Amino acid sequence: MMNGQTDAILKTKRLRLRYQENTDLDFLIKLWTDPEITKYVGGPRTKESLEKNFNETAADPQKEEYDLRYVVLKETNELIGMAGIIPKDIEGQNFYEINYYIDKNHQNIGFAAEIAAGILSHHREKAGINTFIVIIDKNNIASIKVAEKIGFRFWKTVTRSSGPKDIYRID
Numbered sequence: 001m002m003n004g005q006t007d008a009i010l011k012t013k014r015l016r017l018r019y020q021e022n023t024d025l026d027f028l029i030k031l032w033t034d035p036e037i038t039k040y041v042g043g044p045r046t047k048e049s050l051e052k053n054f055n056e057t058a059a060d061p062q063k064e065e066y067d068l069r070y071v072v073l074k075e076t077n078e079l080i081g082m083a084g085i086i087p088k089d090i091e092g093q094n095f096y097e098i099n100y101y102i103d104k105n106h107q108n109i110g111f112a113a114e115i116a117a118g119i120l121s122h123h124r125e126k127a128g129i130n131t132f133i134v135i136i137d138k139n140n141i142a143s144i145k146v147a148e149k150i151g152f153r154f155w156k157t158v159t160r161s162s163g164p165k166d167i168y169r170i171d
Contacts (some may be wrong), residue, residue, distance in 0.1 A: 009069055012118040015111060016072045019061040019085060024070055025054050027079040031103055041101075041138040041163060068099055071115050073106075080106040083115045085123060088133065090167060092156060095133045096123065100146065108140070117150045120170070134168045137158070146169070 008016040031037055032045040071081040083101035088097045098119055118148040123129045133155070134147045137152075144166075152168035159165075 010118050010122040011074065013113045014074055014120070015080075015115050016074055016116060017067055017069045017118065018072060020057050021061075021070075022056070023052065024079065025068075028054055028082075031082060031101060034104065036104060037101055040140040040143070059064075066096065066165065068101075071100075071102065071111070079103075080111060081115070082121060083112075085119060085132070086131075088135065090133065095131065095169075096129055097133050097135055099134075100143075111150045112146045116146060120150060131169065131171045133170075135165045136168060138164070138166050 010017045016158050019040055022059050029047055029050050032050055033047060035044050038044050055066075066085050067171050068078055068082040068084040068086070072079055079119065083098075083099065085096045085101040086099050087107035088095050098116050100116045100119075102112045102115075120132060123132075132152075134143070134152055136143045137155075138144075147168045150170075152170045155167045157164055
């Protein structure tokens with residue numbers, strides 16, 4: 001069992017990114033059933049599907065090399081979101097997409113940009129990945145601002161299963 005106080009995938013000035021722990025289920029459900037948080041990413045998930053995913057991950061939290069992880073405030077150890085990179089196919093090309101989801105009580109304080117920049121830097125240094133993307137609904141202005149703040153620029157619009165999405169890219 002990991003100790004959220006000390007074990008971290010990466011640390012930023014105010015945040016830690018860590019693997020799932022046994023006590024994270026309630027936060028996972030709260031975050032992914034929130035209609036506002038999930039508005040641009042397919043809508044709220046069901047509690048049953050989240051519990052199933054949580055239990056599968058609990059068997060080996062580090063199994064997936066790339067996935068969403070838990071964002072924690074360093075000062076208080078409070079869970080505030082999830083972030084990470086996920087491999088994505090864009091028109092036959094493989095990319096790594098940075099994802100960031102911060103709960104409503106901690107938005108507009110710079111946490112999304114801070115953890116996304118930390119993930120970008122970490123994976124450039126540790127894995128030698130240089131090109132990243134973010135897939136954003138054109139109406140998700142807050143997410144576009146986060147991406148642009150850390151250096152992403154609009155690349156192109158593609159049609160995904162959920163409709164047209166703008167792709168921002170950094171090399």
